[in-house]
Each structure stands twice: as structure tokens, then as C-alpha cells.
Amino acid sequence: QNNTLATCAYVNVRCAEGDESMTIVFMTTERAQAMSLQPKQDATLGTAFQRLRKKATLKDTVKITLTTNAGQENEINEESLNKDAWKSARAINFIDDGNEYQFPIHYNPPFLKSISIGRRHLVGCVLVPRLELEFSSPEHARVVWKRCHQFDPTSTTTTVATGPSYVPTAADVGASILCEVTPHPHPSSPHLPPGAPGTTGALGEFKRSALEAPNPSKRAPNTRGGPAASKATTDGSPADADVPVVEAFPDEAWPFAGRLAPPARNEGALRVCSYNLLCDHFCDCEWGRTCLYPYCPPAALSGHYRARLQLRELEHYDADLLCLQEVTSTSFYSYLEPALALRGYRAWFTARSRSSWGLCMAWKAEYFEERASRVLQLSDRAEWSAAPHVVAMADQWPEMKDAMSRSGTIAQVALLRWKRAAGDDAGSAEGEERLLAVSNSHLFGNPDGPHIRIVQSALIAASLERLAAQHAAQDQGRAPPFVLVCGDTNASRDSGAMEFLESGEVKRTHPDWAEGMCYRNLVTKDEREEHWHAGLTPDEHAEQRRAFVALASRPQDPPCSADRVLEGGQLDAKLLHKLLVRASLEAPPRRSTDADAIEFTVAGDEDAAESQAAADLAAAVAAGDEDGSVCYAGWFALAQGMKARNGEGYSHWIRAVAASPPIPASVGAEPQATGTKAAGPATERLKGLDLRHGLGLSIASSVEGATFSAGGKRALVDFILQRGFEARAAPALDERHWGGGIPTATVPSDHLAIIVDLQAK
Numbered sequence: 001q002n003n004t005l006a007t008c009a010y011v012n013v014r015c016a017e018g019d020e021s022m023t024i025v026f027m028t029t030e031r032a033q034a035m036s037l038q039p040k041q042d043a044t045l046g047t048a049f050q051r052l053r054k055k056a057t058l059k060d061t062v063k064i065t066l067t068t069n070a071g072q073e074n075e076i077n078e079e080s081l082n083k084d085a086w087k088s089a090r091a092i093n094f095i096d097d098g099n100e101y102q103f104p105i106h107y108n109p110p111f112l113k114s115i116s117i118g119r120r121h122l123v124g125c126v127l128v129p130r131l132e133l134e135f136s137s138p139e140h141a142r143v144v145w146k147r148c149h150q151f152d153p154t155s156t157t158t159t160v161a162t163g164p165s166y167v168p169t170a171a172d173v174g175a176s177i178l179c180e181v182t183p184h185p186h187p188s189s190p191h192l193p194p195g196a197p198g199t200t201g202a203l204g205e206f207k208r209s210a211l212e213a214p215n216p217s218k219r220a221p222n223t224r225g226g227p228a229a230s231k232a233t234t235d236g237s238p239a240d241a242d243v244p245v246v247e248a249f250p251d252e253a254w255p256f257a258g259r260l261a262p263p264a265r266n267e268g269a270l271r272v273c274s275y276n277l278l279c280d281h282f283c284d285c286e287w288g289r290t291c292l293y294p295y296c297p298p299a300a301l302s303g304h305y306r307a308r309l310q311l312r313e314l315e316h317y318d319a320d321l322l323c324l325q326e327v328t329s330t331s332f333y334s335y336l337e338p339a340l341a342l343r344g345y346r347a348w349f350t351a352r353s354r355s356s357w358g359l360c361m362a363w364k365a366e367y368f369e370e371r372a373s374r375v376l377q378l379s380d381r382a383e384w385s386a387a388p389h390v391v392a393m394a395d396q397w398p399e400m401k402d403a404m405s406r407s408g409t410i411a412q413v414a415l416l417r418w419k420r421a422a423g424d425d426a427g428s429a430e431g432e433e434r435l436l437a438v439s440n441s442h443l444f445g446n447p448d449g450p451h452i453r454i455v456q457s458a459l460i461a462a463s464l465e466r467l468a469a470q471h472a473a474q475d476q477g478r479a480p481p482f483v484l485v486c487g488d489t490n491a492s493r494d495s496g497a498m499e500f501l502e503s504g505e506v507k508r509t510h511p512d513w514a515e516g517m518c519y520r521n522l523v524t525k526d527e528r529e530e531h532w533h534a535g536l537t538p539d540e541h542a543e544q545r546r547a548f549v550a551l552a553s554r555p556q557d558p559p560c561s562a563d564r565v566l567e568g569g570q571l572d573a574k575l576l577h578k579l580l581v582r583a584s585l586e587a588p589p590r591r592s593t594d595a596d597a598i599e600f601t602v603a604g605d606e607d608a609a610e611s612q613a614a615a616d617l618a619a620a621v622a623a624g625d626e627d628g629s630v631c632y633a634g635w636f637a638l639a640q641g642m643k644a645r646n647g648e649g650y651s652h653w654i655r656a657v658a659a660s661p662p663i664p665a666s667v668g669a670e671p672q673a674t675g676t677k678a679a680g681p682a683t684e685r686l687k688g689l690d691l692r693h694g695l696g697l698s699i700a701s702s703v704e705g706a707t708f709s710a711g712g713k714r715a716l717v718d719f720i721l722q723r724g725f726e727a728r729a730a731p732a733l734d735e736r737h738w739g740g741g742i743p744t745a746t747v748p749s750d751h752l753a754i755i756v757d758l759q760a761k
Contacts, residue, residue, distance in 0.1 A: 061097070122308045147171075253746075273317050346364075359442060436483075451519070571629060581613045
């Protein structure tokens with residue numbers, strides 16, 4: 001007679017492993033909650049009955065039992081623990097004055113906690129729901145896609161597709177998309193009766209919908225293509241809509257169509273893609289919109305918009321192995337993970353230290369099986385312990401130690417069993433399997449830290465070598481693993497980091513060590529943004545090296561390599577002081593009547609120029625020898641300071657200096673090769689390490705053109721290195737699609753993906 005229980009039809013029980021309590025919900029015929037309670041899992045069934053009797057205000061004469069079948073047989077003892085009793089039960093029974101009331105029990109019914117399909121929908125770009133499920137899985141859920149017109153969720157809907165994903169078409173432009181999901185139990189679920197409903201929210205709804213659509217609005221839909229441009233919010237979605245409607249794809253053609261053919265699927269073939277996706281933190285902000293990417297429509301900088309384009313691009317490449325950088329947690333969990341899972345990938349996301357963005361490595365489960373994996377915390381001193389020489393140098397070089405500790409850099413390292421390498425997609429026979437050791441990294445981004453990137457590269461290589469050694473010890477007699485090193489190095493090919501990875505060694509005399517002595521930690525956001533424009537570009541960097549070589553070389557000495565001059569070259573401080581004063585007083589150049597000549601006129605405050613030159617020289621000499629000469633480290637500090645003070649005039653200054661006669665320092669009675677010095681105090685003061693590895697890597701990706709373009713800077717900084725393969729890099733993207741800077745409305749990052757087709761040797 002109790003009103004609460006009189007409306008009940010069945011009981012849902014949620015009992016998750018690891019939870020202290022369980023949830024018991026009495027449901028009505030309309031699938032609404034009538035009553036619920038949360039007893040402890042490890043409490044006895046009798047205590048749960050007492051709480052139920054009190055909450056339902058049942059008379060003491062009412063008998064409550066659980067039975068293991070639909071009848072009254074096999075009653076469960078009240079001394080049983082709740083977690084065992086309710087799992088075994090099929091029905092709960094109430095007996096009152098000869099009247100019997102019985103309700104079936106649904107134990108751990110499929111539970112859909114949340115669903116989302118993202119916030120930007122573009123024609124041609126796949127939609128995959130992000131489902132948070134309990135006691136079910138996406139493959140056991142029924143998904144229905146519907147089109148909703150007139151901006152009204154209650155209006156008539158049209159079913160457009162069923163299945164785990166949907167690609168909007170031109171017919172959807174201006175409409176909203178409704179994703180309706182009904183979870184179903186695993187076939188192995190303990191005892192859900194046939195036809196038991198899937199549930200969400202209150203453990204009772206039959207299905208759940210995700211309507212990513214705006215509130216009723218008079219705003220005309222965007223049918224012209226490209227991101228909505230008017231009234232854009234910070235994430236690029238229209239300001240007068242909670243969530244945008246389906247938008248037409250930009251008018252210009254998708255630039256990646258036909259970039260490369262489908263991958264080979266023969267034995268030993270492998271396609272690899274490395275791609276920096278561009279973190280929202282850098283682009284979807286005021287600085288990104290006004291300084292870094294002013295050429296890009298603001299709405300196209302939205303992470304939601306770019307994620308759609310990136311999914312389409314990755315689907316087109318169809319790589320077997322993906323190494324992605326600058327992946328945000330939102331992008332991964334809302335877009336990448338569900339879409340990659342649908343295509344058969346196993347995706348692994350790792351956030352950087354003290355950050356919400358990081359790295360993602362993904363491989364096709366059909367071809368790879370994880371044997372081992374770990375995250376290298378390259379800013380953690382504990383990680384350096386594997387390389388004692390690095391620890392020793394960090395202790396002697398506090399600035400470097402501080403820089404490494406603050407970097408937050410991580411790397412992913414995995415050892416994968418490659419099923420297809422042995423020609424057996426279902427799994428290699430014993431003794432035939434091959435392993436693949438892979439690293440994915442995004443090295444230190446401060447332009448002043450080339451020495452940090454060298455050390456980080458060495459730590460990654462050491463980890464891969466240890467992984468290979470462990471494999472060799474465990475699987476004696478088998479071929480060594482294939483090796484792939486992928487990522488954004490933030491370094492050009494002539495850098496110390498790339499020289500180390502590609503050649504297998506880097507010497508302590510490499511110029512990057514000397515340049516690292518000028519490292520300046522950029523603590524605040526304002527400092528980092530200012531330094532972006534004040535730092536040397538790759539071309540300027542190369543130009544100042546050439547200038548030093550020209551100034552430090554003595555014409556009367558035999559020729560020697562530029563590296564030798566950078567290693568030991570010295571500039572006469574007094575002559576350099578005069579040169580700095582003169583160069584500072586020269587006005588910006590103007591063309592003379594002779595098209596090939598440049599005139600310089602003297603202008604400016606000579607006293608100020610003298611004072612500035614003296615200050616610059618004092619800092620430069622501090623990095624030089626005891627005799628007051630200036631080594632390369634001091635020269636590099638000069639160039640950096642000039643660029644920071646006068647960015648527009650820097651190129652004129654460096655060319656004026658480089659055009660001057662050589663000013664090598666005196667090196668004593670013994671003649672030295674081309675202005676260099678034998679090993680002496682100055683060379684010894686250049687802090688650095690001789691580093692080596694035995695991986696035997698070679699560059700697999702293209703070494704021409706640029707892979708990064710933003711803020712007026714272009715560089716080739718993304719690489720794939722390999723061991724054990726024949727490599728063929730994908731053709732570069734036509735520059736007309738990105739030559740003016742990226743991202744754009746159709747190119748979603750400031751980096752270009754690099755794709756390599758590999759064939760095992």
C-alpha cells in the first residue's frame with residue numbers, strides 16, 4: 001500500500017568495483033526515480049533492508065527478501081554482503097498480509113554518464129560522439145544521427161544515418177545535428193533480462209541525446225563556407241548561439257586532397273605521421289590573433305574548428321603510427337580519442353609537467369601490440385640520473401640546470417610488437433616477431449636554449465638504447481628492434497641536437513654549447529611574447545655565425561672549417577669596440593645610383609654609441625679569455641642584444657659589421673690556423689659535452705623546405721629519423737596553400753604534418 005513502492009516497475013542496481021557504496025534505485029513504469037538508497041558494499045544485506053524499510057516507511061510486519069530467480073525459491077541470506085547478494089539476486093520481494101509484490105533487479109545496467117559531439121560541425125568533417133559509459137562500450141551502443149531544422153530542438157527531426165560516426169553533407173548546412181545514443185549491455189553482463197533498457201543520468205532513461213545546436217535564433221546560417229566570421233567569441237563559435245549549426249566547408253579547395261596515395265599494406269610496409277597540432281593556448285588568445293597569426297580569420301583559430309580539420313587530415317593520411325605534439329586534453333578526449341578509436345587506433349596521451357597539453361602517440365591495434373612504454377620527464381633530475389655526465393654538467397652550470405628543470409619537456413617512448421613485419425597480420429609466429437622502438441617528443445622551445453635541446457635529445461636516445469638492450473637480453477638471437485624518433489625538435493638541421501641524432505655524436509665544441517651560455521630564462525608570459533619578436537630568426541642566426549667566422553679569420557693563415565673558427569676563434573676586443581661604435585652610428589642603408597652598392601651615412605650620438613659599445617663589450621669579454629679577447633659565445637651575446645634593442649636595424653648592423661676587415665685577436669708567436677687557438681683557457685671555458693649514441697639513425701622525412709610558418713618566421717624543425725627501413729617521404733604541400741603563413745581556414749596548424757612511407761629492409 002506504500003505510495004512510493006506502489007508505482008515501481010523494476011530496480012536498477014549500480015555496484016562498481018572500488019566504490020565504497022552501491023546505488024539502488026526503484027524505477028517507475030515511466031522510467032523515473034521513485035526512491036533510491038546507497039548502502040555500503042561491505043555491509044550486510046540485513047542493514048540494507050533496515051534502511052529500505054525506514055525510507056519507504058514500511059510496517060514491521062512487511063517481509064523483504066532477495067531471490068536468485070523470479071519465484072520465491074533460493075532466498076538470499078540477510079548476513080550476505082551487499083556486493084554479493086545484489087549481484088546474485090534476480091528479484092526483490094515484499095510480502096504484506098499475504099500480498100506479494102515482486103520487482104525484477106537489473107544489476108549494473110549500461111549507464112551513459114555523458115555524451116558530446118563537439119562544438120563546430122563542418123561539411124565533410126567527421127562527427128564522432130564522445131561517450132562516457134559504464135557497464136557498456138561504444139561498440140555495444142546504438143547511435144542514431146538526426147537533422148533538426150529551424151533551430152528548434154523540439155521540431156520534427158529527420159534521421160540521416162545510424163552508426164558510430166556521421167559526416168555532415170551540404171544538405172545539413174544551417175541545420176542542427178542530433179546524436180541519439182542507446183547503450184546496451186556487454187554480452188557478458190551478469191543478469192540483465194532480455195530487452196533490459198540501457199540507462200543514463202538517473203539510471204532510468206532509455207536513451208540520451210546530444211543536441212549540439214543553438215537556441216532559437218534569427219541569425220542566418222553560414223552557407224558561404226569557412227568559419228563564421230561575425231560576432232566571434234573567443235573559441236570562434238557565433239556569439240548568438242550556444243553551439244553552432246553545420247557550416248559549409250571553406251570556399252577554397254581542401255589543400256590536402258591528393259597529397260599522397262593510400263598506404264601500402266604489404267608485408268613490412270609502414271606509414272608514419274608526425275604532426276604538431278598547435279595548442280589552443282598559443283593561438284586562440286589575443287596575442288595569437290593579433291601578433292602571431294593576424295592573417296588567419298579569428299574563428300579559424302578556435303580549437304574546436306581546427307580539430308575538425310585535423311581529424312579529416314589524419315583520416316586522409318591513414319598512417320599506421322601517429323606521433324602528435326601540442327595536443328590539448330580537450331582536443332584529445334573530445335575529438336581525437338573517440339575518432340581514432342573508431343578507426344582502430346590505440347591512443348596514448350600524456351600531458352606535460354604542470355600543463356594541460358602534451359603528446360599523443362597512436363598506433364593501429366591491428367598491426368601493433370604494446371610491449372612496454374614510459375614517459376620521460378626531461379625536466380626531472382631523477383631522469384638525468386641515467387646520464388651521470390649530464391648531472392655533473394648541470395651541477396657545474398647552474399643556468400643550464402635551472403633551464404632544464406623549468407622546461408616541463410616530456411617524451412613518450414614505446415616498444416611495440418609489429419605484427420605485420422613478419423607477414424602475419426594476425427600475429428607473428430614464435431621466433432619471427434619484430435619490435436619497433438618509438439619516441440615522440442617536442443623539445444625545449446626557448447630559442448636561446450640549443451644546449452638544452454642537445455641534452456634532451458641525448459636523454460631520449462639513451463632511453464631508446466636501454467629499451468633495445470633490454471629487448472636483446474630478453475630475446476637473445478632475435479633481430480634488433482626497428483627505431484623511429486619523431487617530433488618537433490624546435491631546431492634546424494644544422495643544430496647540435498639534430499647533428500647528434502643524425503650523426504650519432506656532437507662535440508663539446510659545437511657552437512650550440514657556446515650559444516647556450518647566453519640563455520635567458522623567460523618566466524612571464526610577457527617576456528615570452530616579447531622574446532618571440534626579439535630573438536634571432538634562423539636566417540639571422542646563420543648570418544651572425546658567418547659574420548663571426550669572417551671577423552675571426554686571418555687571411556694570412558691556411559684555410560680551415562667554419563666549425564674550427566667558431567670553436568676557437570677570438571676577436572680583438574679593442575678593434576671590436578671601434579667596429580661596434582662605427583656600426584651603431586651608421587644610419588639605415590639606402591641604395592646608391594649603383595644598384596649593387598649600398599651607401600652608409602654617419603648619424604647619431606657618438607657618446608651614446610661609445611657607452612653602449614663599452615657595455616656590450618664588457619658582457620662579451622666576460623665569456624672570453626683572460627687576455628680580454630672575445631670568443632664566439634661573447635659575439636653571440638652581442639648579436640642577441642643588438643636584435644633585442646633594434647630589431648628593424650639588426651640586419652643593417654650585422655651586414656655592416658661583417659663587411660669590415662677581419663679583427664682576429666693576437667695568438668702569440670706560434671701561428672694558428674685561420675684565427676683559431678689551440679686548446680687553451682678560452683676553449684676550456686666553453687661548457688659542453690662530447691655526446692654519442694649507437695642507434696644508427698638517418699633522416700627519413702624531407703630535408704627541404706619548411707614545416708613551420710608563423711609570425712613572420714619559417715623553419716624546418718619537424719623530423720622523423722629511422723633505423724632499419726627504406727624511406728620515402730610524402731611530397732611537400734603546395735606552397736600556394738600556406739606560403740603566406742599558417743594556420744588558415746583550411747590548414748589547421750602552424751606546422752605541416754610530415755608523412756613517411758617505410759619499408760623494412
